[in-house]
Amino acid sequence: xxxxxxxxxxxxxxxxxxxxxxxxxxxxxxxxxxxxxxxxxxxxxxxxxxxxxxxxxxxxxxxxxxxxxxxxxxxxxxxxx
Numbered sequence: 001x002x003x004x005x006x007x008x009x010x011x012x013x014x015x016x017x018x019x020x021x022x023x024x025x026x027x028x029x030x031x032x033x034x035x036x037x038x039x040x041x042x043x044x045x046x047x048x049x050x051x052x053x054x055x056x057x058x059x060x061x062x063x064x065x066x067x068x069x070x071x072x073x074x075x076x077x078x079x080x081x
Contacts, residue, residue, distance in 0.1 A: 009073065015041070032063070
């Protein structure tokens with residue numbers, strides 16, 4: 001099945017060659033989870049990140065469906081106390 005993956009900031013380095021503007025379209029096995037896709041891209045296990053599926057926050061074990069859009073952000077920080 002085909003899913004779109006969007007990686008942001010420091011995670012962009014994990015996109016396959018030929019990806020453009022932080023986006024890749026991947027063919028993954030049916031039943032793949034968001035975590036499976038992250039592992040396939042070489043993103044280290046346990047790397048804390050914000051994960052969205054179709055614009056909504058999701059857990060890493062969320063099973064993906066054909067056409068889903070998976071967005072991964074590195075840990076975010078900022079602001080002041």
